[in-house]
Amino acid sequence: MLCGGKKPYFAVAVCIVTLTSMVTLSYLRLQRLSYLPKIIQEGSRCRGRITYSTITPLKDNRTFIISAYFDNRESKVTRVIGIVHHAEVKELYCWFCCQDDRKMYVSKATIDVHSDRFGFPYGAADIICLEPEGCDPTHVSVHQSPHGNIDQLPRFEIKNRKTETFSADFTVCISTMFGNYNNVLQFIQSMEMYKILGVQKVVIYKNNCSHLMEKVLKFYVEEGTVEIIPWPINSHLKVSSKWLFMQDGTHIGYYGQITALNDCIYRNMRRSRFVLLNDADEIILPLKHSDWKTMMSSLQQQHPRAGVFLFENHIFPETVSTHMFNISSWNTVPGVNILQHVHREPDRQDVINPRKMIIDPRKVIQTSVHSVLRAYADSVYVPMDVALIYHCRVPLQGHLPREALIRDTTLWRYNSSLITNVNKVLYQTVL
Numbered sequence: 126m127l128c129g130g131k132k133p134y135f136a137v138a139v140c141i142v143t144l145t146s147m148v149t150l151s152y153l154r155l156q157r158l159s160y161l162p163k164i165i166q167e168g169s170r171c172r173g174r175i176t177y178s179t180i181t182p183l184k185d186n187r188t189f190i191i192s193a194y195f196d197n198r199e200s201k202v203t204r205v206i207g208i209v210h211h212a213e214v215k216e217l218y219c220w221f222c223c224q225d226d227r228k229m230y231v232s233k234a235t236i237d238v239h240s241d242r243f244g245f246p247y248g249a250a251d252i253i254c255l256e257p258e259g260c261d262p263t264h265v266s267v268h269q270s271p272h273g274n275i276d277q278l279p280r281f282e283i284k285n286r287k288t289e290t291f292s293a294d295f296t297v298c299i300s301t302m303f304g305n306y307n308n309v310l311q312f313i314q315s316m317e318m319y320k321i322l323g324v325q326k327v328v329i330y331k332n333n334c335s336h337l338m339e340k341v342l343k344f345y346v347e348e349g350t351v352e353i354i355p356w357p358i359n360s361h362l363k364v365s366s367k368w369l370f371m372q373d374g375t376h377i378g379y380y381g382q383i384t385a386l387n388d389c390i391y392r393n394m395r396r397s398r399f400v401l402l403n404d405a406d407e408i409i410l411p412l413k414h415s416d417w418k419t420m421m422s423s424l425q426q427q428h429p430r431a432g433v434f435l436f437e438n439h440i441f442p443e444t445v446s447t448h449m450f451n452i453s454s455w456n457t458v459p460g461v462n463i464l465q466h467v468h469r470e471p472d473r474q475d476v477i478n479p480r481k482m483i484i485d486p487r488k489v490i491q492t493s494v495h496s497v498l499r500a501y502a503d504s505v506y507v508p509m510d511v512a513l514i515y516h517c518r519v520p521l522q523g524h525l526p527r528e529a530l531i532r533d534t535t536l537w538r539y540n541s542s543l544i545t546n547v548n549k550v551l552y553q554t555v556l
Contacts, residue, residue: 162221162230162257165271171222173266176279179355180208185269187213189361190252191384193265193281194391198487198501203265203283205252206388208362208381211238212246219254220266220275230257231271239383241493244370247362247377249384251491261286289395293325295417295483296397299405300385301356303332304366309341309555310460310547311406311517316345317546318408321539323417326397329405330356330385337459337555344554354392356385368494386492394486402492403481406461408515409436410535420512421483424505432488432502435480435495439513440470442520445527450540454548458555463517464540468530470522480506481514 181190187210196204203219217234232254242248256262263286266278297319306312319327327345331353334342345351358364358381365375368382377384386402393400399421401409414420424434443461450464472478479495490499497504515536 160233160235160255162232162255163271165229165231171224171264171280173220173222173264173275173278173280175264176281180358180361181279181281182361183267183269185214188217188267188269190267190279190281191388192392193283194394195256195283195286196253196391201256203254203256203262204391205234205254205265205267205281206384206391207250207252207267208247208377208384209236209238209250209252210246211242211248214250216269217252218268218271219252220268220278221254221257221260221262222264222275223257223260223262225260228257228260229275230260232256233271234267237491239387239491239493240498241383243368243378245365245376245378249381249387249491251387285391285395287395291396291398293393293397295319295322295324295399295401296326296328296389296393297324297401297403298328298330298386298389298393299403300330300382300389301332301358301380302329302334302405303356303380305333305335306338306405307335308406308460309335309337310455310458311463312338312460313341313547313550313554314463314543315405315408316350317543317550318539320350320546321416321542322409322411324350324401326350326352326393328352328354328389328392330354330389332356332358332380335459341550341554344550354385354388356380383493386494390484390486390489390492397486399483400486401481401483402494403514404516406516406518407438407481408463408536409481409483409512410515411512412509412535413511417483424507424511428503428505430503431505432485433497433500433504434483434507435504436482436507436512436514437478437480437509438516439478439509439533440521441466441468441515441517441533442470442523442530443517444520444523445530449537450544452544454551454556458551461517463515463536464543466517467532467534467536468527469533470520470525471529471531473522 189208191206193205219232221230235253237251239249264280362376411420445468446465488502
């Protein structure tokens with residue numbers, strides 16, 4: 126007997142464990158089989174309309190596709206960055222067309238809604254599908270069903286399929302530009318500081334901005350520094366300018382910032398050594414080094430297992446200024462002159478300063494705003510004496526008198542180059 130013997134209770138326990146294990150393994154095997162690609166059509170050419178939109182709604186209007194990326198870090202999958210309703214989207218399928226063997230495959234997707242949703246009903250999601258063996262599909266369609274008419278489905282290019290040489294050491298991801306953004310002077314100063322510190326590319330997810338800001342963006346795009354990703358998220362969802370759900374009928378927080386950041390990581394995974402995740406009014410400012418390259422070389426030597434470097438955010442209130450660098454021609458340009466704001470707020474008791482990041486994109490799976498959610502490498506908190514985030518904005522501690530603030534003129538180390546470079550841009554765009 127399988128479950129007999131002199132010690133019946135022990136035998137029964139062993140029997141139950143054995144049977145449970147067998148059932149579990151069978152279930153897991155069946156589950157894996159259900160996600161394997163299946164041939165649904167043969168002898169047909171690849172069809173469907175290729176879409177180049179940044180945000181594409183599916184017919185259910187509960188799923189929005191951003192971009193698709195090849196990811197072979199664990200297995201050969203297509204990872205689709207999207208936005209989904211966390212409770213109402215239960216099943217999705219990837220439709221692959223293989224040109225070489227003229228076969229259509231369907232794979233059931235794993236839908237991984239990111240944990241940092243902050244209460245909103247819609248959140249960033251990874252829609253992950255195993256790719257067919259012996260096929261390197263160039264495009265994918267996403268559908269709620271494994272059945273249907275491929276001609277009616279949008280097709281998305283699967284990016285990162287080809288290995289590329291790095292075109293940038295540092296890429297800054299800014300998400301998202303909204304609210305008729307018009308802080309022109311500070312934006313130009315940030316851009317020129319990024320270039321001084323070592324950036325080659327700045328990717329901006331743009332919802333809207335002022336006409337004057339459009340002229341500045343056009344200049345930087347033509348220069349080759351800026352890449353604009355259109356971000357019309359409010360055409361599809363009710364967006365909030367806050368990060369926490371307020372029971373106000375909105376669908377997603379901060380104009381879908383987290384989705385944009387994750388897309389930016391995968392977009393630059395094969396073309397940039399490092400990616401910086403910060404806002405346009407933030408500058409990761411080295412204190413011990415002259416630029417990001419020497420700083421990151423030192424940090425990597427100290428932390429060889431790290432792929433995520435977190436820097437403390439420090440507020441330099443725009444309400445407290447100095448008479449230094451009062452450049453008359455700049456006074457006609459809308460926005461803040463960061464050279465005049467060199468007093469930072471002290472740390473608040475029992476409050477942890479938020480952080481922004483420099484990451485190795487090939488070692489990150491999912492990110493939030495102030496930390497990564499999943500990665501293949503360690504995260505390191507960079508000490509404040511190595512670098513800090515210069516964040517010039519409205520104060521968080523507006524009640525403090527000037528003498529309670531900390532004078533920090535680190536930014537002035539770059540004043541000569543910064544003034545010269547800003548003037549060049551202003552005279553070609555605004556003045």
